[in-house]
Amino acid sequence: MRLDLVPRIRRSAVLDILAPALAFVAAVMVGGVAVAALGVSPGAAFVTYFVTPLSDVWSLQEIALKAAPLALIATGLAFCYRADLWNIGAEGQFVVGGLAGGWVGVATHGSGGSVWILPAMLAAGALAGAAYALIPAVLKVRLGVSEILTSLMLVYVAQLLLDYMVRGPLRDPAGYNFPQSVGFEAAARLPYLMEGETLHAGVLIALAAVGLGTFVLARTLFGFEVRLVGASPRAARFAGFSDARLTLAVFAISGGAAGLAGIVEVAGRIGQLQPEISPGYGFTAIIVAFLGRLSPPGILVAALVIALTTIGGEGAQIDLKLPLDLTRAFQGLLLGLVLGADVFARYHVRLVPGGPASRTAP
Amino acid sequence: MRGRSMRLGGAVLGAMVAVGPVLTGQALAADKLKVGFVYVGPVADFGYSYQHDLSRKALAAAMPDAVETTFLENVPEADSERSIEKLARSGAGLIFTTSFGFMEPTLKVARKFPKVKFAHATGYKRSDNVATYSARFYEGRYVCGKIAGKLSKSGTVGYIASFPIPEVVSGINAFMLGAQSVNPNIKVKIVWVNTWFDPGKEAEAAKALLAQGADILTQHTDSAAPLQEAEKQGKLAFGQSSDQFRFAPKAQLTSITDDWDGYVIAQAKAVRDGTWKSSDTWGGIKDGMVVLAPFTNMPDDVKAMAEETTKAIVDGKVHPFDGPVTKQDGTVAVKQGETAPDPMILGMNWYVKGIDDKLTP
């Protein structure tokens, strides 16, 4: 008995959509079993995780707010991953972007509130994130160093840098020496979109990024280059696309997107610099990117699903006493199942009875 | 005319009599005050969050018919606004947010829910419906310092510190001042682990300090790992946040425990009575908010000294920051005969003379 995988000539379009959906159902079923083992009714858990968060306006806003940075970062990562380049450092680029943009906010504090402050902060965040991502990119291009490891190590460095800045140079002098910057004034904050002071303009930025990403990937020469390099590096080289230039470009894009997400979170949600500005968005975005099959529209859906389950998980902690780790395990399982299900879209899968294939051709 | 209004009045009266008990009965049942608690760490850390949860349990036990409690643990500071708002939205009337990093989110949610009362631990910003509370841990540190000064044979104490915030720095200073009052030449080695709870890192720090010659350890982190490491190596140590004696029966001298029970119950009562007002509470040993665990593993005369010092603090005869207090750079922070005012302690970001390390941000 062995598992035979014969590559399909073209990916099955039907299975492209069906497979992730089936994987989702399978993950939910496994989750139901786990929940029952913990002594809670699977039906109640399902409602708490997936239905209740959709049932009031505030909750919907929170889902959008959580999905926005995920979608933004993951769209950028899609460019990298499609080109077979593994930027694992989005969390660090997020932090650096938040730090840089936040620094602009602190530096312009009390200066009169010009309308240019916010755009400057956003630009600073994006540029800083892009620059930070170029470090592993340059090391890869010039020296062939693994971008997986360098980008990941730089995450820890970025977090420590933020910590240092917030406790030292950027600390609020009127803050009893607690580690936080001065609170940003209105000109340095993203405006709210509706009553209730929850949903802010960062959501619009994320949506714009998803739209832009879709367009670039599908309709521009650069997007074609990205898609080709991942699918067939030799063909890309024959077509004259430069490996090095592409590497630098996609890292800059994904770093810029992550950095922008960072300043959006700082200027939108948090409103100041503090030692922790991310609950792991950079890493969760990696799951979102794969769940979305590396395509921006899919990423948007995946971001909403992940945001929904995260918020549902918080509700489950209060209402059903289910631990947050359950949500995390579920998200890991979901990704694994989606990856596994993807095999059916790429290959014809057959279980063939009998021993290993005979070596000698008849 | 009269007849009709009489009949109407009678009907209304009758309706009220009929509906009345139902209404008030329901109102009584629905009158349980929902109290929410937000913790930054796990309840099972047997340290800071654990002590806060003990106060929640004490509240539930003290007012079972009047109060219903709920809690959220492991809430990251960067993502706390949503959790606090969720508690407010689910009907909580009083919410305790127990970590400094929850300060701005608490204020923001408080603005949105003016009828809900909030109490924020270890912070300094208040509003009409946000109170702050903390404990004068430095009083306990002073006593510990005196004990260490007496018992350290090597003359070096190891201090495992979490983050360089004023609460921790004032603790270090109070400890040193206590130790110096017994042994003016005592030395302290400080290691910053940049976490409140990480047994692995705390154990590593403990090993490093012991290897460098410290024979008594103290910590401002929450796990029992340093105590455990000290016991393993036959040294002595002080516990933190909760009584960690059972983790190191041969090593623990005492532990500075937080006792929030009284405060929490008082706040809940005030909300129920309608007498709640925003306030700042900073209680010490006298108010029962700082409790020193029983003095163990020390000779009787040291124990007597520790008990005496504790009593002196409670009676107001001794204050850890009584002058003269000299800063590391030589300037006088508190003159002889005076005592450091609260704002100085709250914002303390300098070391006292006698500490060799530099306080870096």
Added chain:
Amino acid sequence: MTLDIVQMVLVTVLAAATPLILAGIGELVAERAGVLNLGVEGMMIFGAAVSFAVAMQTGSTLLGALGGAGAGLGLAALFGLLTVGLAANQVASGLSLTILGLGLSGLVGANYVGIKRDPAPQLAIPGLTDLPGIGRLLFGQDAFVYAAVALVAAVSWFLWRTRAGLTLRAIGDDPVATHALGLKVRRVRFLSVLFGGACAGLGGAYLALAYTPFWSPGMTAGRGWIALALVVFASWRPLRVAAGALLFGGATVLQLHAQAAGLGLPGQLLSALPYLATILALVLLSLGGRQGGSPAPAALGRVFTPSR
């Protein structure tokens, strides 16, 4: 610094290096067979949680260690199924296992946070252990440390002195050719992945049973990722993994020693040293390796599907 203090410092360095050696040597075997397993962190922490739970329930450190290794092996089996069996993307699969492992570890460990058990016993040979300067270092460690040393030696011997090891390395370099020769590529890869997971789980067990006698959520603190970097840094050679682990373990611990000794550098800079050192090491390695080509297994990370 007296001899005793030097020895104490070295003991802490060795202790910090041990989990890195254990996880690293396992990952080395997997990568030598051509599989890049980014799930090491998840397998390590799941192993830590399970090992603590088993040890608490049975009272036996040995059973706890076996439980931890088993937990890592279990997750590795899922990873192997995905990447070797179903030819899924190795990077994404590894990450999904890391997240799954983190979540599962929290669930398993939930009841054991803050509970202490007796730490794993340490060797004590009268006479030898008390030798000044090296006694405790060489003869006073716990079983995990000696197991790590033994594993390094065993893997070295296996990969370069046995036929099976040669097969494994050949598969990592060229799965297509070895498959054509009749070698069971997928089976070897799957077994290597299992070995890697078991080692990672054992590394996690060390953290929870010997390094500190506690379980706490997230206690691996990125060690799995450092182990991954180690393998690259060591040019996929076992002895160098051990050397690298001592360096990196040392960097982590020495920053604490530096603070304790009163060096005035910002704490964050000292904390960042291990990560910066990793990047520096990778750069130096690449600079050095330019001349002789990459020492990595040629087919590392690439999906293999056996064709007719």
